[in-house]
Each structure stands twice: as C-alpha cells, then as structure tokens.
Amino acid sequence: MKKKQTKQQEITIKPELLDLLPTKMSIKSPYYYEYDDLLGSIYYLKDLNESQEYGWMQDINSLPLSWTMWLVPIQDQGNILKKLESYDRQIENSLAQRKNQIYATSLQAKQRAIREMVNRMTNNERVFSFSLLFQLAYPIKFNDPAYKEELKNLINELTSKMRLYGFVLDKINFTQDKMLLSYLPLGYLFPATQRITEKYMASWHIATSYPFTKKSLFHKEGVVIGRTVEVQEELEELVVVDRWNPQDPSITNPNMVILGRSGSGKSYATKLYLLREWMQGARIIIIDPEREYNNIARQIGGKIINAGSGEYSINPFEVRDLREYMEDEDRNVDPLSIAKSRTQTILKTLMPNLFYTSYNFVDAQINRLYDQFNIRSGIRNYDIYSTHDYPNIYDFIELVESTPPDDRNYDRDLAVAVAGLSGMEKFFVASEDIEHKLDLHNDHFVIFDIHDLKEQKLELQRAVYFNILTWIWDYIRKDRKEKTILVVDEAWILLDPNSPETLQFLVEMAKRIRKYMGSMWIITQNVNDFFQGRLEESGKAVLGNASFKLLFKQAETDIPRILSLYTLTEKEQELLSILPIGRAIMIAGDNHLYVNVKASPFEERVIQSGK
Ligand SMILES: Nc1ncnc2c1ncn2[C@@H]1O[C@H](COP(=O)(O)OP(=O)(O)OP(=O)(O)O)[C@@H](O)[C@H]1O
Ligand SMILES: [Mg+2]
Numbered sequence: 001m002k003k004k005q006t007k008q009q010e011i012t013i014k015p016e017l018l019d020l021l022p023t024k025m026s027i028k029s030p031y032y033y034e035y036d037d038l039l040g041s042i043y044y045l046k047d048l049n050e051s052q053e054y055g056w057m058q059d060i061n062s063l064p065l066s067w068t069m070w071l072v073p074i075q076d077q078g079n080i081l082k083k084l085e086s087y088d089r090q091i092e093n094s095l096a097q098r099k100n101q102i103y104a105t106s107l108q109a110k111q112r113a114i115r116e117m118v119n120r121m122t123n124n125e126r127v128f129s130f131s132l133l134f135q136l137a138y139p140i141k142f143n144d145p146a147y148k149e150e151l152k153n154l155i156n157e158l159t160s161k162m163r164l165y166g167f168v169l170d171k172i173n174f175t176q177d178k179m180l181l182s183y184l185p186l187g188y189l190f191p192a193t194q195r196i197t198e199k200y201m202a203s204w205h206i207a208t209s210y211p212f213t214k215k216s217l218f219h220k221e222g223v224v225i226g227r228t229v230e231v232q233e234e235l236e237e238l239v240v241v242d243r244w245n246p247q248d249p250s251i252t253n254p255n256m257v258i259l260g261r262s263g264s265g266k267s268y269a270t271k272l273y274l275l276r277e278w279m280q281g282a283r284i285i286i287i288d289p290e291r292e293y294n295n296i297a298r299q300i301g302g303k304i305i306n307a308g309s310g311e312y313s314i315n316p317f318e319v320r321d322l323r324e325y326m327e328d329e330d331r332n333v334d335p336l337s338i339a340k341s342r343t344q345t346i347l348k349t350l351m352p353n354l355f356y357t358s359y360n361f362v363d364a365q366i367n368r369l370y371d372q373f374n375i376r377s378g379i380r381n382y383d384i385y386s387t388h389d390y391p392n393i394y395d396f397i398e399l400v401e402s403t404p405p406d407d408r409n410y411d412r413d414l415a416v417a418v419a420g421l422s423g424m425e426k427f428f429v430a431s432e433d434i435e436h437k438l439d440l441h442n443d444h445f446v447i448f449d450i451h452d453l454k455e456q457k458l459e460l461q462r463a464v465y466f467n468i469l470t471w472i473w474d475y476i477r478k479d480r481k482e483k484t485i486l487v488v489d490e491a492w493i494l495l496d497p498n499s500p501e502t503l504q505f506l507v508e509m510a511k512r513i514r515k516y517m518g519s520m521w522i523i524t525q526n527v528n529d530f531f532q533g534r535l536e537e538s539g540k541a542v543l544g545n546a547s548f549k550l551l552f553k554q555a556e557t558d559i560p561r562i563l564s565l566y567t568l569t570e571k572e573q574e575l576l577s578i579l580p581i582g583r584a585i586m587i588a589g590d591n592h593l594y595v596n597v598k599a600s601p602f603e604e605r606v607i608q609s610g611k
Contacts (some may be wrong), residue, residue, distance in 0.1 A: 135183055221242045394425055575594065
C-alpha cells in the first residue's frame with residue numbers, strides 16, 4: 001500500500017499499522033477527516049446511565065451508521081476498585097460541600113453507578129474497559145447541502161436515541177485521526193483514544209449492550225416460557241426461565257403476577273407453566289374459584305379438594321402453632337395473636353355492612369371467647385389441644401347474641417350484623433383435624449376448588465378464600481418442599497376496598513414465601529381492583545414486587561395503571577392494548593420479552609381437556 005504525503009504523517013502510530021491505513025486518508029480540519037470519498041467524524045459514548053436497559057444497542061442498529069465497540073478485559077481489577085472507591089470518596093466530599101441541587105443529583109447518580117460497579121466487582125464480576133465509537137460521514141463527491149443536512153439529522157437522531165437511555169455522545173476535535181484509526185478494524189485502540197473514551201463496565205453491563213440480541217432470556221435450567229415474537233420466524237428465540245435459581249441480580253424473588261383482560265390467555269399460560277414446573281419437580285397448590293384446573297389435576301394424578309362445599313371446612317379460631325417450623329423473626333410471633341387477627345379479618349369480611357366503630361366489639365368478643373375456652377396468650381405447647389378445644393363461629397354468634405344490652409361488650413350494630421351470619425357457619429367449622437383429613441404430604445398437584453361458592457355472596461367467597469389461603473400458607477411452611485408454587489387465581493375476589501387486611505396478608509406472604517422455598521403466582525383481570533380506596537399501597541407492593549410479570553392484553557381502563565406500575569418502552573405500551581390471545585410481555589427482573597405462549601400437542605391436550 002502506498003503512503004500519501006498528507007497530514008497523516010504526523011500521526012504517531014506503530015509502523016506495522018501504517019501499511020493497513022486507507023490510502024487517501026487526510027485530516028483537513030480539526031473537526032473532520034476525509035477518506036475513501038467520505039467526509040466524517042467519529043463520535044463516542046461519553047456518559048452512561050447507571051441503570052442500563054437490556055438491549056439498548058438495538059435501537060441504534062436501525063440507523064444508517066456503523067460503529068465499533070472495544071472491550072478490553074481489565075487485568076488489574078484491584079487497582080480499578082481502588083480508583084472507584086476514591087471517586088466515591090471525592091463525590092462524597094463534593095456532595096458535602098455543594099449546595100446546587102441539580103449538580104448534586106447528577107453527582108448522586110454517578111455515585112450510585114460507582115457503587116453498583118463496586119458491588120458487582122466484589123461479587124467477582126469481571127470488568128472491561130468499554131469504548132463505543134460511531135462513524136458519522138457523508139460522501140464528499142456529492143458536495144451537496146442536502147447530504148450535510150441528512151448527516152445533521154442522523155446525528156440528532158442518534159443523540160436523542162442515546163439520550164432516551166440517559167447516555168451522552170461526544171466528539172473530540174484535533175484527534176479525529178486517532179479516533180478514526182481506532183474505529184477502523186485494524187485491531188488497534190490508541191491509548192489516547194482509550195483514555196478519552198473508555199468506561200468501566202462489568203459483565204452484566206456488557207451483556208446489556210450486546211447488539212445482536214433479540215431481548216431473549218435463556219437460563220441454564222428452568223421452564224420454557226415461549227418463543228420471542230419476531231417478524232421472521234427464523235429470528236424467534238426460545239425463552240427459558242429459572243425462577244428458583246435465576247443467577248440474575250435483577251431477579252430477586254420467584255413470584256409472578258399474571259395480568260390481562262378476560263380471555264387474553266392468563267389461565268392457559270398459567271396451566272402450561274404449572275405443568276412444566278410440576279414436571280420439573282415443583283409442588284403446585286392452587287386456589288381455584290373457576291373450576292379450571294380440575295381436568296389437568298385428573299390427568300396428572302393431582303388431588304382436588306372441593307373446598308366450597310363445606311365438607312372440608314377450616315376453623316379459623318383454631319390456633320396453628322408453627323413456631324418450630326419458622327424462619328428467624330417469624331418465630332417470635334404468638335400463634336394465638338395470629339389466630340385472633342385471622343378470625344377478626346374473617347368475621348369483618350363476613351359482615352361487610354358493619355361500620356368500623358363496631359370493630360372493637362368484634363375484637364373484644366373474640367378475646368372473651370378464647371378466654372372462656374381457657375386459651376390464653378403465653379401457651380407454650382398447643383399439641384395438647386384438639387379441634388374441639390377451640391371456639392368456633394357458632395360460639396361467637398352465641399356469645400354476641402347472649403350479651404345483654406347493658407353489658408359493656410354489647411354493640412347493637414354487631415348484634416344485627418351477627419344475625420346475618422346465619423347459613424355461613426358451616427364453612428368455618430371443622431369437625432376433625434383438617435390436615436389429617438386432607439393428608440397432602442405426598443400430593444404434588446393440589447387444588448382447592450371453591451367454585452361451589454360462586455352463587456353465594458361475595459363476602460362469603462372472600463372469607464372462605466382468605467381462610468383457605470391462611471391455612472395453605474401455614475401448611476407450606478410446615479411441610480416444606482424444595483419448590484412450591486402457590487397460585488392465587490381470580491385474586492380480585494380477595495380484595496375488599498373497605499378492609500385492606502386480606503391484601504396485606506398477601507403482601508406479607510409474597511415477601512416471605514421465598515424463605516420457605518415457595519413462589520406465589522397472582523392472577524387477576526383488572527389491576528385497578530388492587531388500587532381501590534385503602535388498598536392502594538398494598539396493591540402496589542404486591543403487583544410491583546414480584547420479579548416476574550406476565551402482561552397479556554389489558555382493558556383500556558387498566559392501561560394507565562399498568563404504566564404507572566411498570567416501566568415499559570413505547571412499543572410495549574402500544575402492545576398492551578393490541579396483544580392477540582396467547583401473546584404477552586414478560587418482565588423478568590430487568591429483562592423485557594415479547595413472547596408467544598405455545599404448548600406442545602401433548603401439553604395442549606392436557607391443558608384444554610374438558611373444554
Ligand atoms: N397461548 C394460547 N394458545 C392457544 N390458545 C390459547 C392460548 N391462550 C389462550 N387460548 C385460548 O383462549 C381461551 C381463553 O384463554 P384463557 O382461559 O387463558 O383466558 P383468561 O385470560 O384466563 O380469561 P379469564 O380472565 O376470563 O379467566 C382458552 O380457552 C384457549 O382456547
Ligand atoms: Mg382465566
């Protein structure tokens with residue numbers, strides 16, 4: 001290759017590289033270079049946002065430009081760690097001195113980024129020096145203002161796309177030659193260029209910038225969620241998720257919420273994933289208000305409990321002492337106080353017209369009742385008590401009815417409300433030890449079918465649902481299995497805008513179930529149900545904290561709420577209202593995937609049987 005006598009000679013590059021140089025390269029101004037009929041300049045990624053979104057390079061690939069990415073593994077990680085820690089201290093000092101709020105916010109963002117990096121490094125993630133260079137150029141021979149205009153537009157578009165992610169681009173004048181040579185595929189990154197352009201990134205960050213992904217997710221083990229939806233079939237990718245051991249710092253729990261309007265495919269997907277989890281050894285427990293899972297259970301030898309018939313009732317007054325099975329702080333709670341608060345919630349749920357001023361009377365009567373049965377706080381061993389030693393709902397009704405109007409425990413409204421309990425008692429009175437009767441220890445697919453209650457009042461459905469839920473929660477902790485999935489289907493039934501206790505219970509369970517190797521799946525049609533009146537705070541917690549979210553087509557009225565709960569891209573926002581049946585946006589920690597839920601012929605037969 002012949003060298004040309006141009007400014008290029010001033011470039012100090014290794015002699016062996018000179019031969020590879022483009023023949024006609026020249027630097028005519030500090031701002032541009034010319035080569036190969038192109039006039040252009042190299043931009044580089046200057047600032048990164050601390051929370052990189054997975055697949056952020058995807059958007060850039062739609063632009064007519066090319067780029068070079070340098071990944072240089074850092075050998076001396078300890079040195080980098082020291083540097084980062086010293087930056088952190090500098091920022092700390094600046095923050096202590098500065099008053100300017102805007103400046104402080106950006107410093108804090110930097111500090112968060114540094115700390116995250118330090119955290120990742122101390123967790124043994126590898127660190128790379130990362131440089132991203134863009135060539136923005138147009139043909140000289142068409143010395144045409146239209147090209148310049150086009151280039152300007154391209155720069156604007158690139159800059160604004162990057163800004164969407166909180167990233168900033170820049171261009172260095174006077175060193176365009178070195179920038180260009182670092183950009184070209186010569187295998188040589190100029191130290192000066194590296195110094196200017198490099199960012200330290202951990203493996204995870206590098207993974208997010210991987211430009212050829214189609215936002216797929218493929219854990220080493222786990223169940224198939226579906227295939228990504230692509231324009232061309234051959235681009236589809238399998239999505240495999242391991243909720244039990246995801247090895248992804250953004251996935252913090254195995255819980256899932258499945259949201260979508262009626263008929264959007266929630267139950268179908270749930271059944272499919274349950275089947276797959278079950279095949280991999282998970283124990284499945286479902287509360288089923290729609291009698292949807294019985295057919296599956298029959299085919300795979302599951303157990304169906306008709307919990308809406310009154311045959312398998314659970315006495316909420318019964319004290320279930322789980323202290324020996326519990327983890328750390330859970331153990332310090334008095335089991336009697338748990339039984340009392342459970343009973344209060346159930347009785348209040350059953351009497352929705354009772355005004356809150358009467359709630360104290362409910363509590364007082366419950367306390368009296370336990371007293372009469374000689375069950376008092378501080379009991380060390382509940383083993384000596386049997387089902388018949390505890391009060392039940394009949395005793396409660398009788399106590400309220402026999403309280404004379406001049407007694408301090410008498411409340412007229414409560415007396416009236418209690419009369420309305422008549423006919424509901426049988427669902428809360430256990431004739432024998434329910435655990436013994438159900439004998440679930442060897443069952444791995446268990447359904448609590450409450451469909452028979454469908455014709456009954458909502459408050460009865462709600463109270464029975466809650467009663468069963470509390471019992472299952474205790475059971476899961478007592479009879480621990482390596483993996484247990486608890487499915488709370490038609491979760492809206494549990495929600496009472498006037499008493500947030502049932503939802504609060506769900507929040508608590510969701511928080512703690514992981515400790516007992518469990519995963520909670522909540523399925524519901526309308527997210528707005530979780531935000532009525534006093535439910536808002538717990539609703540947000542329960543829907544927001546699950547690491548996995550499966551969003552099917554949403555009712556228009558629910559979309560604003562979904563958008564306030566989850567950060568979705570524009571495309572995903574659009575999808576929410578037009579998703580076809582069986583397609584969903586899957587959020588798994590930081591990962592967003594557009595998936596097609598598809599069963600194999602065998603699975604399809606199991607899922608759809610009886611339809
Ligand atoms: N992934 C899928 N592949 C094929 N068919 C599907 C799929 N998802 C749903 N369907 C079909 O659509 C019907 C309705 O879906 P599904 O019962 O899952 O709705 P849903 O969201 O649970 O509704 P609801 O809230 O009313 O219970 C199913 O019976 C099935 O025939
Ligand atoms: Mg359904």
